[in-house]
Structures are given as structure tokens and as C-alpha cells.
Amino acid sequence: MMKPNKSVALAWMITVAGCGGSDGSGGESEQPVLALKPATPTFSVKPDAIIYEPYTHIEFSADLAASYECQLDTDDKSGDITDCSSPMLLLPLAADSHRFKVWAVADNGARSNSAELSWQVASTFGADGSVHADLVRTSVMPSKADPASWRGIFRINCDFAHSSYHDPIVFPGQANAAHLHRFYGNTLVDETTDIDSLFTEGESSCQGNTLNRSAYWVPALLAPEYNPVTGEPLYDEQGELRWRVVPAVVGNDEQAHEIFYYSAGVDDLDAIQSIPVGMKIIAGNAKAGPGSEQDTAVVRWHCQSWGSSDAGNPRWSSTIPECVAPDRLRMDVFFPSCWNGTDLDSADHQSHLAYPQRGSGTQGMICPATHPVPIIRVSFHYAFGVTPDVYEPQSKSSRGWRLASDMYDVTQDSPGGISLHADWMNAWHPEVLQTVLDGCIREGLDCHDGNLANGFRLTGTRPGSQTEPPIINMGMGY
Structure with missing residues (x-):
């Protein structure tokens, strides 16, 4: 030998x-x-020394490598080293300095020397002199919030982005598998959307544009179509009622009709944490119907003329009331804001979160022991104009309106809207959402129009494609 x-x-x-x-x-x-022993990895794609977004792509390779191990932002070689592969998308990244290491591993377990990268994520607010393009300086300082109502709150406007029969939370990867939804926020959302694409791709129809690529969607609100001359209902070729979408009043910055709120669900404002990137939440029950009406503390309807308020006039309906023109129909959806501290999603897209509950004595509203981490509370607030193009001609009201998710016959005795629910995926820029928490919510302020209470506000809204597919099967889909 x-x-x-x-x-x-x-x-x-x-x-x-x-x-x-x-x-x-x-x-x-x-x-x-x-x-x-494999060669030390080399990088073919890597971040610049300073980057201005909270994510980066990295690609690497090494001769004789069967696998790779990676480590981000720690010098402790005994911890936080995980299996990895190229290419990699690192997100979210805090506005700070970062260090990345990668080792190549051979089939026999032999390990290469590490290859390293270092870079800086710049602050959105211009710590290096460069302010993000989706921020505007302002001298307006928000006032204190009403402690009997919102404790601390941040409000934004969004324009309508598009409509489709997709639902990337309930039916991921399945085209046209859902009832008709109307989407706001990230303009590219479809059935293929996941957190990587949501956080890094597309623009947003909401204030702040790329600083808030989050996705917001609700079932379409529908009204029967009527002959404008005779007032008689119109029917399709199959003899079924024809329907049209009732558009929400959104996207008008000058009117300042905020439709998405971020607020405090518990009384201990200092205990509230920001929402992790990638969290998926559904509020409400899409399967609810007559006999299983939902709690109006979670989802509710009311006519704007009622002057409803939690503090002074808690007049709410679990079904769509008959609001008469020129009134507006209002809709509120409150998302759970107590987290189990571990999961960004769950099998039913709800169990990883819970609603606050009233504690004993002077505790006020607290999180249950099963979900001990209070996070920012998300809520949707829409207004729908009762106008001649959508109202019922005889009553000039919202009579007969329904949601695309209402799986029951809507009549005067069983009004529509019982299945009210909403979906949300978080793709806020982490530094900006933390600023919302620190400057608006924890300080007990009422921050309107995207005002961040730090000398900046978010830029205005913009439309998406505003695609409107045909209404199929009363909006219930294919």
C-alpha cells in the first residue's frame, strides 16, 4: 500500500x-x-456595508460541501448555529450592526473554517442622515387619547388594492378557493403570498407604502342590483339575483377616514409588545349564521347616525342594520391581542392568540395565563355609503345587503353580515411598528393620519390595481 x-x-x-x-x-x-475537509465558503451575493431595508439576501458555496451551518449576530459558537442552505433571506433585521457566519460541512462531518460578513442596517429615521422615502417630516404633535376609550392609538388610511377569490392564510397555494375578498395593503397579495414575499416585494395601498407591506382583507360586502327606472330586482341568465360590491369609504387622506387602528387592548401600556413579523391572525367566524351570532365585542355593525361608542352609547348589531340614505353603515373588527409567546400561526389561525379579560380588583384588562404576552391590538373600521347605486329602492336603505361569506339565505328576518371576519398578516417595518408602540400607544396618544409622534408621519395612500372579478354564486365563489 x-x-x-x-x-x-x-x-x-x-x-x-x-x-x-x-x-x-x-x-x-x-x-x-x-x-x-470542505473549502471555506465564498459569497456570491451579500449585503452592502450599509443597507436601508430590514432584510437581505445572501448566497454562498463551497467545494466538497454536503451541507452548511449558519450563525447570525452572536459570537458564541456553542449556540444559535443552525442548519442552513443557499440562497438565504434574512428577515427581519433590526436597525443595528449585524454579523453572519457560515461553515461548510462534508459528508463525513468534517467542517470548514467559517466565512464571515458584517454590515449595518440604517435607521429608517435617518440616523446616518438619510430619511426613508416613505416618511414625511411634521411639526404636528398628537394629543392625548381618551382613557375611557382607546388608551393609546395609531390610525392609518388605506386605499382599496384589489379583489379576488384567494386567501393566502386559509387556502395557501390554492387559486380561487375562497369567497370574494377585498384586499388592502400589499398590492401583490394572492394565493401564493407568504411572509418572505409579503415583507420584501410589492408596494402598499396604505399610508407608509413599503414601511407597511402588511396584508389586510375582508369578505366583500354585496348589494342586490335593481333596475334604475323601475326599481325591480335584476336577475342573471340562471334566474339568480345579480349583485354588486358596496365599496368602503377609504383612501381619502383629506377626509382622514382611518380604517385600520393599532391600539392597546390591556391597561398596562408598558407591558405591551410589538407584533412579530410574519404573524397571521383571523378575527371573527366566517361560518357564523343565524342562531350563532357573534359577540359584538369582536365584530359588529352599526349605522353612523346611531352615534355608537363603547364609553357612552354601546349600541351595536351582530347583523347588518337597515341604515337609510344618506347614512353610512359602519363595521368594526377587533383582533385578539394576547399571544402565547411562541407561535406566529396555528391550525385554526386563531388559537395562538386570545382576547384580553378583566382581571381582579384594580388590574383592569389583562391577558389570560394561557396567552400571557400582550401585543399591539389590530382593528379594522370601515364605513359604507348608503347611496342610490347600492341601496334598496323602496326603503332607500341597506336592506338586503350581505357578505360574500354569508352561507345562509338573507331575508328581513335573517339579515346579512353574521359571518363578519377579517384576516391580517404582519409585514410592518419592525422599527416603525416599534415606534408606533413606543411613541403613540405607550404614551397614551391619539395618533391620526399616520403621525408617529416623533416628528415624522407616514406618506399618503395609493391605489393598487383595483381589480374587480365577477361576482360568482353571491360572492361565495367557484
């Missing part, structure tokens, strides 16, 4: 079986196995 050259042996560890059989009988020998 030939001995390897010493210089080669420094790079190779060689395991050689005996030349004969294990019993010395001269049987067939095993073939030599070379245990090679």
Missing part, C-alpha cells in the same frame, strides 16, 4: 481498511475512503 505524501496528508484524513479480510484470509478488501 502506498503511503500518502505528508503534504497531502495535511489536507486529507485517510481511513484505510486492512489489505486482507478481517480474518486474515485474504478476502476482498474495502476501498479506501477519503474524508475531505
Whole structure:
């Protein structure tokens, strides 16, 4: 047997079986196995020394590598080293300095030296002199919130982005599997949307544009169509009622009709945490119907003329009331704001969260022990104009309106809207959402129009494609 050259042996560890059989009988020998140490990885895609978004793409490779191990932002080689592969998308990244290491691992377990990268994520608010393009300076300081109502709150406007029969939370990867939804926020949301694409791609129809690529969607609100001359209902070729979408009053910055709120659900404002990127939440029950009306503390309807308020006039309806023109129909959906501290989603898209409850004595509203982490409370607040193009001609009201998710016959005795629910996926820029928490909610302020209470506000709204597909099966879909 030939001995390897010493210089080669420094790079190779060689395991050689005996030349004969294990019993010395001269049987067939095993073939030599070379245990090679892989090369140190090299980077083909890496971040600049300073980047201005809270994510980055990295690609790497190494000769003789069977797998890779990576470590982000720690010098402790015994911890936070995980299996990884190239390419990688790192998100979310805080506005801070970051360090990334990668090792190549051979089939035999031999490990390369580490390759390292270092870079800085710049602050959105211009710590290096460069303010993000989706921020505007303002001298307006928000006033204190009414402690009997919102404690602390941040409000934004969003324009309508588009409509479709997709639902990336309930039916991921399945086209046209849901009832008709109306989407706000990230303009590219479809059935293929996941947190990576949501956080890094597209623009937003909401104030702040790319600082808030979150996705917001609700079932479409529908009204029967009527002959404008006779007032008689119109029917399609199959003899079914024809329907049209009732649009929400959104996207008008000058009117300042905020439709998405971020507020405090518990009384201990200092205990509230920001919402992790990628969290998915559904509020309300899409399967609710007559006999299973929902709690109006979670989802509710009311006419604007009622002057409803939690503090002074808690007049709410679990079904769509008959609001008469020129009134507006209002809709509120409150998302749970107590987290189990671990999961960003759950099988039913709800169990990882819970609603606050009233504590004993002077505790006020607190989180239950099963979901002990209070996070920012998300809520949707829409207004729908009762106008001639959508109202019922005889009563000039919202009579007969329904949600695309209402799986029951809507009549005067069983009004629509019982299945009210909403979906949300978080893709806020983490530094901006933390600013909302620190400056508006924890300080007990009422921050309107995207005002961040730090000398900046978010830029205005913008429309998406505003695609409107045909209404199929009363909006219930294919």
C-alpha cells in the first residue's frame, strides 16, 4: 500500500481498511475512503456595508460541501448555529450592526473554517442622515387619547388594492378557493403570498407604502342590483339575483377616514409588545349564521347616525342594520391581542392568540395565563355609503345587503353580515411598528393620519390595481 505524501496528508484524513479480510484470509478488501475537509465558503451575493431595508439576501458555496451551518449576530459558537442552505433571506433585521457566519460541512462531518460578513442596517429615521422615502417630516404633535376609550392609538388610511377569490392564510397555494375578498395593503397579495414575499416585494395601498407591506382583507360586502327606472330586482341568465360590491369609504387622506387602528387592548401600556413579523391572525367566524351570532365585542355593525361608542352609547348589531340614505353603515373588527409567546400561526389561525379579560380588583384588562404576552391590538373600521347605486329602492336603505361569506339565505328576518371576519398578516417595518408602540400607544396618544409622534408621519395612500372579478354564486365563489 502506498503511503500518502505528508503534504497531502495535511489536507486529507485517510481511513484505510486492512489489505486482507478481517480474518486474515485474504478476502476482498474495502476501498479506501477519503474524508475531505470542505473549502471555506465564498459569497456570491451579500449585503452592502450599509443597507436601508430590514432584510437581505445572501448566497454562498463551497467545494466538497454536503451541507452548511449558519450563525447570525452572536459570537458564541456553542449556540444559535443552525442548519442552513443557499440562497438565504434574512428577515427581519433590526436597525443595528449585524454579523453572519457560515461553515461548510462534508459528508463525513468534517467542517470548514467559517466565512464571515458584517454590515449595518440604517435607521429608517435617518440616523446616518438619510430619511426613508416613505416618511414625511411634521411639526404636528398628537394629543392625548381618551382613557375611557382607546388608551393609546395609531390610525392609518388605506386605499382599496384589489379583489379576488384567494386567501393566502386559509387556502395557501390554492387559486380561487375562497369567497370574494377585498384586499388592502400589499398590492401583490394572492394565493401564493407568504411572509418572505409579503415583507420584501410589492408596494402598499396604505399610508407608509413599503414601511407597511402588511396584508389586510375582508369578505366583500354585496348589494342586490335593481333596475334604475323601475326599481325591480335584476336577475342573471340562471334566474339568480345579480349583485354588486358596496365599496368602503377609504383612501381619502383629506377626509382622514382611518380604517385600520393599532391600539392597546390591556391597561398596562408598558407591558405591551410589538407584533412579530410574519404573524397571521383571523378575527371573527366566517361560518357564523343565524342562531350563532357573534359577540359584538369582536365584530359588529352599526349605522353612523346611531352615534355608537363603547364609553357612552354601546349600541351595536351582530347583523347588518337597515341604515337609510344618506347614512353610512359602519363595521368594526377587533383582533385578539394576547399571544402565547411562541407561535406566529396555528391550525385554526386563531388559537395562538386570545382576547384580553378583566382581571381582579384594580388590574383592569389583562391577558389570560394561557396567552400571557400582550401585543399591539389590530382593528379594522370601515364605513359604507348608503347611496342610490347600492341601496334598496323602496326603503332607500341597506336592506338586503350581505357578505360574500354569508352561507345562509338573507331575508328581513335573517339579515346579512353574521359571518363578519377579517384576516391580517404582519409585514410592518419592525422599527416603525416599534415606534408606533413606543411613541403613540405607550404614551397614551391619539395618533391620526399616520403621525408617529416623533416628528415624522407616514406618506399618503395609493391605489393598487383595483381589480374587480365577477361576482360568482353571491360572492361565495367557484
